Amino acid sequence: MRITGSRVVQTIAATLAVGVIATGCASERGEKSEGGDTFVFGAAGDPGSLDPALASDGETFRVTRQAFEALIEHEPGGTDLVGGLAKSWEADESGTEWTFKLQEGVKFHDGEKLTAEAVCKNYDHWFNWTGTYQNSAVSYYWQTVFGGFAKNEDKDTPKANYKGCEAKDEHTAVISVHEPSANLPGGFSLQALAIHSPKAIDKYKEQEATGENDAISYPKYSQEAGTVAGTGPFRITEWDKGNKEVTLERFDDYWGEKAGVEKLVFRTIAEESARRQALQAGNIHGYDLVAPSDVKTLEKEGFQVPVRGVFNIFYVGFSQEANKALEKKDVRQALTHAIDRENVVKTQLPEGGVAATQFMPDTVDGYSKDVATYEFSTDKAKELLKKAGEEKLKVTFCYPTEVTRPYMPAPADMYELMKSDLEKAGVNVEPKPMKWAPDYLDATEAGSCDLHLLGWTGDFNDAYNFIGTWFSGYDKQWGFRDDKVFDAVKKAEAEPDVAKRVELYKKANEVIMDYIPGVPVSSSPPSIAFAKDVNPPKVSPLTQENFAEVSFK
Template sequence: MRIFKSRATRAITVAAAAALIVTGCSSERDTTEGKGKDGGNDTFVFGGAGDPGSLDPALASDGETFRVTRQAFEALLEHEPGGSKLVGGLAEKWDSNDEGTVWTFNLRKGVKFHDGEKLTAEAVCANYDHWFNWTGTYQSAAVSYYWQTIMGGFAKNEDKDAPKANYKSCTAKDESTAVIEVKKPSANLPGGFSLQALAIHSPKALKEYEKEEASAKGDAITYPKYSQQAGTVAGTGPYKITKWNKGNKEVSLERFDDYWGKKAGVKNLVFRTIDTEEGRRSALQAGDIDGYDLVSPADVKTLEKAGFQVPTRDVFNIFYLGFTQEKNKALQNKDVRAAIAHAIDKDNLVKTQLPEGGVAATQFIPDTVEGYSDKVEKYAYDPAKSKSLLKKAGEEKLKVEFCYPTEVSRPYMPSPGDLFELMKADLEKVGVTVTPKPMKWAPDYIDATEAGGCELHLLGWTGDFNDAYNFIGTWFAEYDKQWGFKDKKVFEAMEEASAEVDHSKRVKLYEHANEVVMDFLPGVPVSSSPPAIAFAKDVNPPLVSPLTQENFSEVTFKK
């Protein structure tokens, strides 16, 4: 899911669109608490598509993890409910110097962590210094993806491929004022300060975290024990995590009564993993859960006719077919990459697999984000041209290993298995031999793709914040094992755009960067689509977010 969202002034109207999206379900909203469907208790049960990978969001990069942790952890900045505008989080106010290198945060007072610790500027700095001083497996891109995306490398890089550190320091100016300095301006700021991966933890909990290590064997990551069971992690959110029953695939949270803001509308919150859309739909219809995400396009009207609430979010994502060039040397040939691009029938994928409003993509950002270019090189569906390019490259008998995730649906990828089968058939039509490699989404698939372990793979992105760099800069600003390439033109285009302070000039540079990326063709952008989310008839839902950042403390039950 990655995102860096200030990732600069934005002109697109996502917030307004989101407000329209939720009108249908907000008309019946009230503030009455009710009883959920879990043993008659005051409990809201939500069906997720995959297991979270960690209870520590700093170690994650996927939406299923963040959906859970967002209810318990808060960052310095947040997004307005239902929109993409940055607003205060744990910081009431914030500003920067003209160069964008010194960021000052005025913290809320009276904020407590779940373990009773007090939020202070020193606590904020303890978090940033904790991440900056990570060593060993924590420096793996599969573990510290977002830190590296937003702040670069570490106090001492142990991996030659790790980016240079951009984080400089964090200083507690006084108890309620934290000052974070970076070495150079970045399009990732201030948006990055809103990410779940940079949410603030109790300093007491951090000391416990530091007693444990992550480890790796090949593509497999073993996460520290504290991140795999409730009891140690502690944030400031409206809910606190009380239990992770992995056998039943459930994470339980309880309302935090000392929360600084508006108290959660329902006492207990449960995230239950149901790894098929059919299973989630059936559970909602049977009354076993109160809501679920990633509704199949074919089920929207059926659910609505039955009285369920199915709001649709605004389009703010990209689904792509990724290439890892270092994993298969044939992919280092542009003609081979172009041949694969011309072999994929995007229009058929959109028509048969995506919800109404889905569109075929021409580049790695949706057309709702500034910086979208009409001048990018396009790779239309053309099997004959694909075969010709493979012949030109001497790869008429090309063989590829194609990874795809199981036990999951994503906002940009409703049914990974079905999408894989269609792409596999497209590739086989032009003579490519495809070896399928299905992998469980979390943590296997996520870790393998991040570590560059897949020749071809399916992934996507829902923007973390409203800026083109949050998409293209996330992937192509520098060497990334997922893509396995080094191209000076691509990296320079990203760096130039990121460093530009003037908004209008930056947008033009984003357009140019998109053109450079699609000329190089590191992968195939496939589609963008508006994901739907469903709720029971007796639920007053939260405002739905184009960033898929719903706050479930807004949920109540109808009388």
């Protein structure tokens, strides 16, 4: 999610050395008491895992970010990369060797010390995953940033770019890749690549994820508190799934600035109206994804409702493997013409929302003004379906329940609008509502839905973090193979010169929108709300709020 802020995309020859910054985490709502407060935050959905390496969704990362830290972080409230567990870093001239100087005196929640060997143990652990861990629904971010594994078990798993990690000394780790990538250094800031205690990793290895597609069983350690251990200002102490609450406690041995509250509770309240009522009643201290219609009401009542910058994309995904009719370009174009994106923006999004023309917001360098556009036209949609011989097209349309997202404040309502649009064009739509985590996320990642609603909030400021996430190679979510699309995206990724890379991103966007693998619908600025007596954290365009900054007035 980006709005402004310096763009941290470096040339291969560049080296960076960034000073230390204490990263935070934590927030929740509860009662104030002498000697320590509890802050309770109303989350829009359940986390899927307490191990961020197994996740790809914002609700999981909102929780784990308070307990785990990556080598690099983003500045509070901004998009610049700054030191995290590494106080500085640099790349060699080829962009294939990254050296990290680690913070000293850092302890994990289980008492282990942060060392270069601990960092390497994390990266080698991910690289050597086997079985279900190689499913892209489980190891999504590893595969996005570093490709495949030491031994790929599926022909569609991307080739490994990770080469290895070496502990040069106690506090110097060197991570090597085979080829330079636009995913670096930004990828080192991902919560999915946050650093775990080496002792905890040994315990992780005793358990396995099992299953496939939308029937994955995650390892026990990731589904209950007690095993996972990071270095953050909070440690996870309880996950009460029955009451949909995760509790974190301040970590008093934290190496940076201590958290401003003693306890942090994330309480899942799926409906936005229920979250608003809980805030108004004083049952929570804050919540995310405020409905556009509620912003002025809350502000008039004295609540704090800061707005984040626009750095997301909402889209309708097509799975060509789930429905062979979607292999026809005329069908994909027809569905795109059938959807009234401006109506979605007008009726469902806050002020500042815009209809999308491509799979990234215009706040990211690489956005093109020359992409093919598909105006709303029911007649055009019908004409194209007839041309394709698909006048009786039937699609299964999946949408998530029990959640709202920054790019998708009301999934069911947005689905209904688009369902109506498609039906007017003659498409037979079969609804398939699914619980957000892990059911919906696993199903969409596995390409089990003909059509589905999903979106993306940027992890770091590079166009590859958007289009490269989906279109640099075969992805089960989309289920298509087109070398023209893949080559255009990969060519941009491999370009070391930033200015040239941006131009290649523009060309890649034009190729993608000519192919039209799905429908980019909109981008929007999500709001977050806090109680009157709270000193809130700096809001992040990346939705990466550090709740350790929270305190009570």
